Amino acid sequence: MSDLVAGWRDRVRAATASATPLRIVGGGSMDFYGQRLAGEILEVSGHAGIVDYDPTELVITARCGTRLAEVEQAMAQSNQMLAFEPPHFGPKATLGGSIAAGLSGPRRPYAGAVRDLVLGVRLLDGRGDELAFGGRVMKNVAGFDVSRLIAGSLGTLGIILDVSLKCLPMPRAETTLTFELPADEGLRRLNAWNATPLPLSASCWHQGRLHVRLSGAESAVAAAARRLGGEVLEQAKAYWVAVRDQTHDFFAPFRAQNGAEAAVPPAALWRLSVRVTAPHTAFGGATMIEWGGALRWVVAQEEDDAQQARAWAAAQGGHATLFRAADKSVGVFQPLPPALLALHQRLKAALDPAGIFNPGRMYAEL
Amino acid sequence: MLDPALLSALADLLPPSAIIATAEGTRPYECDGLPLFREQPLAVLLPEDEAQVVGILRLCHAARLPVVARGAGTGLSGGATPYRKGIVLSLAKFKRILSIDPLSCTAVVQPGVRNLAISEAAAVHRLYYAPDPSSQIACTIGGNVAENSGGVHCLKYGLTVHNVRRVRAVLIDGDVVEFGGEGLDAAGYDLLALINGSEGLLAVITEVTVKLTPNPQQATCVLASFSDAEKAGDAVAAIIGAGIIPAGLEMMDQLTIAAVEPFVHAGYPLDAAAILLCESDGTPDEVTDEVALMRSLLETSGATTIQVSQSEVQRLKFWSGRKAAFPAAGRISPDYYCIDGTIPRRSLAPVLKRIEALSREFGLRCMNVFHAGDGNLHPLILFDANVPDEIARTEAFGARILELCIEVGGTITGEHGVGLEKIDQMCTQFAAAELERFHAIKRAFDAEGLLNPGKAVPLLHRCAEMGRMHVHGGELPYPDLPRF
Numbered sequence: 001m002s003d004l005v006a007g008w009r010d011r012v013r014a015a016t017a018s019a020t021p022l023r024i025v026g027g028g029s030m031d032f033y034g035q036r037l038a039g040e041i042l043e044v045s046g047h048a049g050i051v052d053y054d055p056t057e058l059v060i061t062a063r064c065g066t067r068l069a070e071v072e073q074a075m076a077q078s079n080q081m082l083a084f085e086p087p088h089f090g091p092k093a094t095l096g097g098s099i100a101a102g103l104s105g106p107r108r109p110y111a112g113a114v115r116d117l118v119l120g121v122r123l124l125d126g127r128g129d130e131l132a133f134g135g136r137v138m139k140n141v142a143g144f145d146v147s148r149l150i151a152g153s154l155g156t157l158g159i160i161l162d163v164s165l166k167c168l169p170m171p172r173a174e175t176t177l178t179f180e181l182p183a184d185e186g187l188r189r190l191n192a193w194n195a196t197p198l199p200l201s202a203s204c205w206h207q208g209r210l211h212v213r214l215s216g217a218e219s220a221v222a223a224a225a226r227r228l229g230g231e232v233l234e235q236a237k238a239y240w241v242a243v244r245d246q247t248h249d250f251f252a253p254f255r256a257q258n259g260a261e262a263a264v265p266p267a268a269l270w271r272l273s274v275r276v277t278a279p280h281t282a283f284g285g286a287t288m289i290e291w292g293g294a295l296r297w298v299v300a301q302e303e304d305d306a307q308q309a310r311a312w313a314a315a316q317g318g319h320a321t322l323f324r325a326a327d328k329s330v331g332v333f334q335p336l337p338p339a340l341l342a343l344h345q346r347l348k349a350a351l352d353p354a355g356i357f358n359p360g361r362m363y364a365e366l
Numbered sequence: 367m368l369d370p371a372l373l374s375a376l377a378d379l380l381p382p383s384a385i386i387a388t389a390e391g392t393r394p395y396e397c398d399g400l401p402l403f404r405e406q407p408l409a410v411l412l413p414e415d416e417a418q419v420v421g422i423l424r425l426c427h428a429a430r431l432p433v434v435a436r437g438a439g440t441g442l443s444g445g446a447t448p449y450r451k452g453i454v455l456s457l458a459k460f461k462r463i464l465s466i467d468p469l470s471c472t473a474v475v476q477p478g479v480r481n482l483a484i485s486e487a488a489a490v491h492r493l494y495y496a497p498d499p500s501s502q503i504a505c506t507i508g509g510n511v512a513e514n515s516g517g518v519h520c521l522k523y524g525l526t527v528h529n530v531r532r533v534r535a536v537l538i539d540g541d542v543v544e545f546g547g548e549g550l551d552a553a554g555y556d557l558l559a560l561i562n563g564s565e566g567l568l569a570v571i572t573e574v575t576v577k578l579t580p581n582p583q584q585a586t587c588v589l590a591s592f593s594d595a596e597k598a599g600d601a602v603a604a605i606i607g608a609g610i611i612p613a614g615l616e617m618m619d620q621l622t623i624a625a626v627e628p629f630v631h632a633g634y635p636l637d638a639a640a641i642l643l644c645e646s647d648g649t650p651d652e653v654t655d656e657v658a659l660m661r662s663l664l665e666t667s668g669a670t671t672i673q674v675s676q677s678e679v680q681r682l683k684f685w686s687g688r689k690a691a692f693p694a695a696g697r698i699s700p701d702y703y704c705i706d707g708t709i710p711r712r713s714l715a716p717v718l719k720r721i722e723a724l725s726r727e728f729g730l731r732c733m734n735v736f737h738a739g740d741g742n743l744h745p746l747i748l749f750d751a752n753v754p755d756e757i758a759r760t761e762a763f764g765a766r767i768l769e770l771c772i773e774v775g776g777t778i779t780g781e782h783g784v785g786l787e788k789i790d791q792m793c794t795q796f797a798a799a800e801l802e803r804f805h806a807i808k809r810a811f812d813a814e815g816l817l818n819p820g821k822a823v824p825l826l827h828r829c830a831e832m833g834r835m836h837v838h839g840g841e842l843p844y845p846d847l848p849r850f
């Protein structure tokens with residue numbers, strides 16, 4: 001255990017003894033996300049660096065404070081990538097923060113989410129114990145799968161010390177096609193393509209334009225591009241990075257929240273995760289569709305949009321998240337049914353008995 | 367015997383045919399696919415809908431009666447072995463495929479549906495369910511989720527956990543919960559990930575939504591033979607290192623080839639020390655390109671012969687030997703014991719050598735047939751249960767292999783689960799604090815420990831008694847626990 005981690009251990013133990021909330025901060029790039037920020041700041045970005053990377057094993061292990069960009073750069077040198085295409089909400093984004101937030105980018109439906117690529121974690125839990133779950137091999141069913149549970153838990157279960165992830169080879173070829181289409185037609189095509197063996201790797205509809213990325217072997221990409229038609233998009237890489245990092249114009253009303261200016265955002269951004277066959281949303285303002293239809297971003301202005309977002313997402317087999325907003329009083333995450341919430345509380349207590357880690361960041365009750 | 371009051375409450379809930387409480391009636395349930403462990407339960411219950419499962423669990427919860435959920439009983443780690451003072455809850459009647467949606471590429475199925483039945487039903491839409499355990503004609507999707515099962519195709523298409531969208535389950539107190547959803551994620555903690563591989567310890571699964579995958583346009587299998595196993599191991603690393611994720615990458619050693627070839631005539635070279643089966647799937651052009659690349663990598667790695675399947679018939683023939691490996695083991699030996707560890711690929715060759723040495727040390731033959739692409743070993747130890755001490759030697763041999771897997775940075779189980787079988791090795795793989803957290807998670811779901819007790823996670827004093835406690839940094843964990 002490094003001196004730094006030993007220091008955290010002592011602090012965590014003291015915090016648990018005195019029930020003092022701690023707010024775990026990596027790069028701070030995701031402070032806008034979640035219900036509320038509370039507790040004494042515990043800086044974790046100092047615990048950084050790649051611990052082990054063997055490209056032929058398809059596994060990378062790095063400490064929580066490692067910048068996401070650094071991890072991706074190291075992997076790119078061996079022609080590999082983080083296949084969940086994590087968003088970078090700023091240059092300081094860390095690997096640990098990315099795992100804790102559990103957000104995945106455009107490639108998610110085709111290559112898997114954060115949790116699908118997590119192989120193992122080392123964790124400092126509420127008792128200050130250093131715990132290792134999962135491992136550095138592709139298949140591992142020994143013990144409950146705590147490492148995948150940690151992905152997306154928003155730091156409420158413990159401090160992620162380091163994480164092992166499955167790496168995937170970068171596609172040999174990639175091309176992006178665009179189509180002029182209304183949303184309904186875009187969704188119809190995405191659904192049809194989804195059910196055929198095409199090398200899709202991203203999709204995004206916005207303002208009458210559908211963008212579809214194809215990745216894989218040269219021949220497969222070429223054959224699919226011939227089949228789908230459309231126009232080839234130049235500067236495709238920059239386009240997908242903008243969608244991924246929310247620097248695309250669609251997200252412009254919210255840019256202030258990334259730290260630049262301190263203006264009050266004019267609206268709320270909803271993230272609706274639903275079945276791919278859900279119809280086009282009929283509420284709120286501007287909409288962006290990603291993930292073959294499984295992800296809808298909706299800019300909402302009105303109070304009642306919140307009720308609609310929740311009800312609509314639930315009716316479409318999914319859930320709604322108030323992703324960016326100044327006023328979060330309607331609740332950020334879809335409320336859980338009572339039995340499930342009780343289970344969450346008991347699970348939280350199993351790893352964080354005094355409830356010190358990021359209390360209220362996910363739900364007020366956690 | 368089942369308490370008469372409980373029996374009558376169960377009789378109000380279930381038809382008489384759904385309650386088996388006689389010794390001869392429960393005998394078929396005394397073990398799963400690992401007959402080294404056998405136990406008679408007090409009763410076997412066969413509910414047919416979720417309301418009955420809820421009713422049964424409420425009664426068992428109130429009576430503090432242990433419950434072991436059971437699918438097809440093909441598990442290989444004793445996960446479904448009954449508990450002597452408990453009941454077996456069989457999901458065998460939950461056999462309906464509730465819906466298949468070809469647009470969202472999903473199927474909603476009951477837990478007792480067989481793995482292969484899903485692909486068969488989806489075939490009209492040119493879709494299939496990708497995880498394909500060798501037991502797929504028999505094993506159930508509920509069992510697959512509980513074990514997070516894998517198969518040949520999992521290298522490219524993921525394990526069960528990657529192919530399940532939603533699980534509906536009943537908690538021990540009768541509460542019905544859903545994990546995951548119809549979208550690609552869900553609010554709150556990722557309990558869907560946690561339920562996969564939970565070995566029946568957290569909840570009883572009553573419905574599963576699986577992801578379906580479009581059939582590839584083409585699949586081609588390359589069969590390569592090697593004069594020594596080390597070279598075959600290096601070839602595996604070379605293929606993965608070159609950025610290829612084959613649709614399947616399996617290895618078989620000489621003893622396995624010798625056992626299966628006379629049986630299935632797959633065309634395997636009998637003089638090879640090891641063969642690799644390497645599959646490519648995708649569009650016809652893509653497959654042509656990938657096969658050419660695989661071929662050149664295999665040649666550079668020293669393959670002595672390379673055959674490429676020229677037709678679907680030939681492809682299936684190449685695979686027939688792999689699929690027949692278990693029955694072939696049964697033909698050349700009265701009994702066999704399948705081990706399931708995962709290791710980093712770089713350790714394949716040295717670990718195979720060590721297993722060979724252990725085989726001589728224990729005087730037992732061992733066939734190696736396994737998922738080489740993801741480093742998941744399946745040594746099959748051949749033994750004869752009628753020879754005194756062979757069972758004991760086999761178990762000791764198996765335990766040594768698992769410890770070897772941990773030593774090289776791997777794990778004691780890649781896909782078969784811990785069950786009863788590997789409970790002692792859990793003490794080696796995990797430190798006391800980690801095992802304690804597993805128990806805490808278990809208690810969060812099942813405070814009284816009624817679901818599948820005694821499986822998957824060892825009690826700490828058991829580890830201490832075994833003298834196997836994993837020691838971190840020289841500190842003896844739980845020094846206050848008695849040691850014998």
Ligand SMILES: Cc1cc2nc3c(=O)[nH]c(=O)nc-3n(C[C@H](O)[C@H](O)[C@H](O)COP(=O)(O)OP(=O)(O)OC[C@H]3O[C@@H](n4cnc5c(N)ncnc54)[C@H](O)[C@@H]3O)c2cc1C
Nearest residue numbers: 437438439440441445499500506508509512515516566571
């Ligand atoms: C010849 C052979 C080949 C095999 N090949 C493979 C392989 O390639 N890959 C692989 O991964 N496995 C393989 N297996 C192991 C086995 O088939 C899998 O573990 C399978 O998933 C078990 O399914 P089952 O329905 O038989 O479950 P069971 O054996 O009945 O139960 C397994 C576990 O799941 C729990 N369980 C079952 N149903 C439920 C439910 N509805 N709710 C909660 N818990 C439940 C049980 O309590 C038990 O702990 C093989 C087995 C055999 C015999």
